[in-house]
Each structure stands twice: as C-alpha cells, then as structure tokens.
Amino acid sequence: MNLESFYSKLKRNPRPVVVDFWAPWCGPCRMVKPILEKLATQYEGRVDLWQINADENQDLLQELKIYGIPTLIVFRNGEEVLRHVGAKPASTLAEMFETLAKGGTPSPLSARDRVLRVALAVLVAALAWFSFDKNGLLLLLSGALLFSAVYDRCPVWKAVMGFLKKKMSRQAQKNA
Numbered sequence: 059m060n061l062e063s064f065y066s067k068l069k070r071n072p073r074p075v076v077v078d079f080w081a082p083w084c085g086p087c088r089m090v091k092p093i094l095e096k097l098a099t100q101y102e103g104r105v106d107l108w109q110i111n112a113d114e115n116q117d118l119l120q121e122l123k124i125y126g127i128p129t130l131i132v133f134r135n136g137e138e139v140l141r142h143v144g145a146k147p148a149s150t151l152a153e154m155f156e157t158l159a160k161g162g163t164p165s166p167l168s169a170r171d172r173v174l175r176v177a178l179a180v181l182v183a184a185l186a187w188f189s190f191d192k193n194g195l196l197l198l199l200s201g202a203l204l205f206s207a208v209y210d211r212c213p214v215w216k217a218v219m220g221f222l223k224k225k226m227s228r229q230a231q232k233n234a
Contacts, residue, residue, distance in 0.1 A: 059110070061121040069136040073106050074158040079119060079129045081112045086145035087128040093148045094130075097155045104159040130154075132164060139163050175207035 068075060078094055080087035091109075098107035112119055112127050122131070125143075132140040132154065140154070140163070154164040179200045186196030 059115055059118055061118060064118060065136060068133050071106060071136075073104060075106045075108055075133045076155070076158070077131045077133065078107065078109045079112050079115075079124050079127050079131070080109060081127055084112075084127050090128050090145050090151070093151055097151060101155045101159050105155050132158065134158075134163065172207050175203055179203035179207065 076094070076098075078087075078090070080091065082088075094107055094109075098105070110118065112124070124131075128143075128145060130140075130142040130146070130151075131138055142150075142154075157164040182196055182203060183200035186193045186200060189196070
C-alpha cells in the first residue's frame with residue numbers, strides 16, 4: 059500500500075481509525091494484538107482497527123515516519139490525532155477506544171502521567187521558591203513541567219500546532 063492509497067482509504071472511512079503497524083517477529087506486537095482485536099470487536103461500527111504488516115509495507119512506514127513497532131496511529135477524518143510507539147497497557151488502549159467511540163480525541167498522556175507531571179512541577183516550584191536565592195532556573199523548569207502536563211489541552215498550543223501541521227503538509231505536497 060502506498061501513501062496515496064492509504065490516505066484515500068482513510069478519507070473515505072467515516073469512523074475513527076486505529077492503525078496498528080506490527081510485524082510477526084515482534085514480541086510486543088504479539089502481546090498487543092489480541093487486546094486490539096478484542097477492542098475492535100467491542101467497538102465494531104464505532105471505531106475501526108487496521109492492522110498493517112510493517113515487513114510488507116516498508117515504503118508506507120518510511121513515508122509516515124514510523125521508526126519503531128508496534129506503532130499505533132489514530133486518525134479522525136483522515137488526519138492523525140494521536141501516535142503511540144511501543145506496547146501500551148490494556149487500560150490505555152481501552153481508554154483510547156472508549157474516547158474515540160464517544161467522539162472525543164484521546165490524550166497522549168494518561169491521567170496518571172498528567173497528575174505525576176503536575177505534582178513534580180509543584181515540587182520543583184516549591185524547591186525554587188523556598189531556596190535561598192529564589193532560583194529562576196528551577197522556576198522555569200517547573201513551568202515547563204506544568205506545561206508538559208497540560209499542553210494537549212491548551213487552545214493556543216492546539217492552534218499553533220494545527221497551523222504548523224497544515225503548513226508542513228502543504229510543503230510536503232509541493233515537494234512530492
């Protein structure tokens with residue numbers, strides 16, 4: 059399958075699509091496969107699962123910039139909305155399918171990861187604030203940690219990233 063036929067098929071599909079790039083020799087791929095297939099059956103008619111063998115579609119992997127497997131890419135209306143590289147726990151995959159089935163966009167961060175980042179940001183900010191010299195570098199680090207916990211929900215970040223993705227996509231089409 060080439061990139062053009064892949065995107066053509068995606069744009070014709072009315073449902074969100076989870077694309078699983080896997081290989082038969084990949085241990086983590088074999089672990090995740092039954093979980094994904096069970097979820098695909100459970101959410102049939104609301105979320106589609108496509109499984110693409112990486113060994114048989116090297117050009118597609120290269121064009122989509124997939125450098126490790128398993129890689130899951132979630133598409134909605136032909137646009138990539140999420141990418142997971144590596145095996146993910148069943149709970150993360152189930153949450154992703156549930157969010158897609160309800161019409162939402164799954165977050166790249168789990169709730170646990172988000173809470174841990176916020177807690178770490180607060181801890182670093184407290185260290186900076188209560189240090190003798192009010193360390194500005196630690197405060198800056200705290201701000202970066204806090205932003206990393208909520209960036210995917212920030213409307214300004216979404217607008218800027220959406221603009222950049224469209225611009226890069228147009229440039230890639232011009233160069234092709």
